[in-house]
Each structure stands twice: as structure tokens, then as C-alpha cells.
Amino acid sequence: MAKKPQRRSDPRGKQCPFCDKQVAYIDYKDYPAIKPFIDYFGNIMKRYYTGVCLRHQKMLKNSTERARFMGMMAYRK
Amino acid sequence: MILLPILLQDLPTNLMPELTEDITEEDTRVYEFCFLYPCTLSQKEESEFLKEIEKIIEETGAKQVSKDLWGKRGLAYRIKGHDEGNYVVYHYEMKPRAIIDIDTPLRITPNVLRHIVVKPPKGYEVTNFSEGFVQWLKDRENAVDEKKKEKEEKLAKRVAEKAKRQVKRVAAKKEEEVAADKPKTDKKQISDELDKLISDDDLDL
Numbered sequence: 001m002a003k004k005p006q007r008r009s010d011p012r013g014k015q016c017p018f019c020d021k022q023v024a025y026i027d028y029k030d031y032p033a034i035k036p037f038i039d040y041f042g043n044i045m046k047r048y049y050t051g052v053c054l055r056h057q058k059m060l061k062n063s064t065e066r067a068r069f070m071g072m073m074a075y076r077k
Numbered sequence: 078m079i080l081l082p083i084l085l086q087d088l089p090t091n092l093m094p095e096l097t098e099d100i101t102e103e104d105t106r107v108y109e110f111c112f113l114y115p116c117t118l119s120q121k122e123e124s125e126f127l128k129e130i131e132k133i134i135e136e137t138g139a140k141q142v143s144k145d146l147w148g149k150r151g152l153a154y155r156i157k158g159h160d161e162g163n164y165v166v167y168h169y170e171m172k173p174r175a176i177i178d179i180d181t182p183l184r185i186t187p188n189v190l191r192h193i194v195v196k197p198p199k200g201y202e203v204t205n206f207s208e209g210f211v212q213w214l215k216d217r218e219n220a221v222d223e224k225k226k227e228k229e230e231k232l233a234k235r236v237a238e239k240a241k242r243q244v245k246r247v248a249a250k251k252e253e254e255v256a257a258d259k260p261k262t263d264k265k266q267i268s269d270e271l272d273k274l275i276s277d278d279d280l281d282l
Contacts, residue, residue: 025198027204029111032213069191070164070193071153071190074153075154
């Protein structure tokens with residue numbers, strides 16, 4: 001049987017969007033910067049899908065939790 | 078197993094984590110304070126509230142580096158019955174040990190819905206994110222509007238095309254009818270002519 005052509009690009013081949021801009025610190029007050037990495041339900045998206053490196057994922061988690069506490073971001077939609 | 082009675086005096090009075098780094102008394106650091114307070118306060122109350130906070134922080138000998146009023150902003154979830162709130166961001170240069178003394182009074186002060194103290198990383202530049210947020214909101218609205226416009230334009234185009242097609246169809250139908258009518262007359266003529274021919278006496282069949 002012939003192999004089906006892959007519809008989506010391979011998630012493993014993604015580059016870290018924060019590393020491209022050489023981000024040293026993700027601010028919890030910078031809502032537009034964090035927003036793309038939060039899914040519809042308010043969860044932080046998996047590294048596998050966004051391509052964020054581990055270092056920046058940890059920063060992202062920190063800033064997201066701070067933003068949630070301050071009422072800038074929802075815990076759950 | 079023997080349960081040892083724990084006296085209240087034995088418990089640590091300060092439950093905040095102790096600083097383990099070697100910090101001298103003269104060391105100072107920049108700290109970031111963010112406060113969320115209700116937007117229902119009047120102007121006088123608001124200024125009083127801000128003064129109160131600044132007084133609490135500055136009592137420890139802190140120096141203000143920056144102050145940023147964000148203004149009214151919607152909250153992601155309801156906090157103590159408020160759907161909207163005001164944000165203030167301060168940057169203070171102060172002794173690290175003083176944070177412990179500040180935290181409890183800040184928690185007790187009325188009208189503070191949420192407060193957070195953050196140690197910014199090295200090389201942190203104070204930036205105003207509220208303007209960026211407002212701009213971002215506008216951009217998003219514009220994007221939504223543009224999408225709506227595009228949709229409407231597409232719809233209008235489709236409607237116009239449909240109308241054109243219908244007009245064409247009607248025209249084609251009319252033509253067909255006209256075309257259908259013509260042969261009828263032709264048939265009559267032909268039949269008449271045929272009759273004439275047949276009725277001709279000169280014909281020798």
C-alpha cells in the first residue's frame with residue numbers, strides 16, 4: 001500500500017521562536033508575547049507542538065503562572 | 078511512636094523563605110511590584126491608596142525607580158466581585174531583607190486585590206507593556222474587522238454573480254422560447270405549401 005502524504009509539517013523540525021529573537025526573559029506583563037503559546041482552554045501548549053526549547057518553556061511557565069495570578073490570563077476557559 | 082508536643086514558640090515566626098546568599102547590609106537590588114486594585118475607586122481614593130502603598134514600601138528606605146499606571150483593564154476571571162481592575166507597576170531599589178517586612182502589610186492593606194513582588198533578571202529594562210497591549214488589542218480588532226469586510230465583499234461578489242447568472246438564464250430561456258416559436262410557424266408554412274403542392278392537379282404521381 002502506498003504511503004499517504006503527510007499533511008502537517010513535522011513538529012520535531014520546528015525552531016524555538018524565543019531563541020530566534022534571543023529572548024533572555026519572558027515578562028508576565030507582556031500578554032501578546034505569551035498568548036500564542038496558550039491554547040483555547042487556557043493551558044500552556046506542549047513543547048512538542050510549539051517547538052519551544054526547554055529553557056524558554058520553563059520561563060514561559062513561570063510568566064504564565066504569574067500572569068494568571070494577577071488576573072491578566074485565565075486559568076481555565 | 079511518641080508524639081512530641083510542639084510549642085507555638087518553637088515554630089518559626091517568619092514563614093517567608095530565608096535568603097541563603099551572602100548579602101551585606103548595604104547591598105541593594107531592583108524589585109518590581111505589581112498591584113491590582115478595583116477601578117470603582119474615586120480619584121481621591123485612588124491617589125490615597127497609591128500613597129499608602131508607596132508609604133509602606135518607602136518606610137524601609139527604598140528608592141523609587143519607576144512608576145507605571147496602566148489604567149482600566151478587563152480581568153480574565155472575577156476577583157472579589159470585580160470584572161475590571163486597575164494595575165500599577167513600581168520599580169524600587171531596596172535592600173533584599175526589607176521584602177520580608179513589606180509583604181504582610183501589603184497583604185493586609187484594603188483595596189489590594191492582588192500584589193506580586195518579582196526580582197527582574199540582570200540587564201532588565203523597564204518597559205511599558207500597557208501601551209503595547211492596547212496597540213495589540215487594536216490590531217486584533219482591526220484584523221477581525223478586515224476579516225469581516227473580506228467576508229462581506231466575498232458575499233456581495235457571490236450575490237452579484239448569482240444575479241448575473243440568473244439574468245443570463247432568464248435571457249437564455251426567452252431566446253429558447255422565441256426559437257421554439259419560430260419553427261412552429263415554419264411548420265405551418267411548410268404544411269401549407271405541401272398541401273398546395275399535393276392539391277396541385279398538374280402533378281403526376
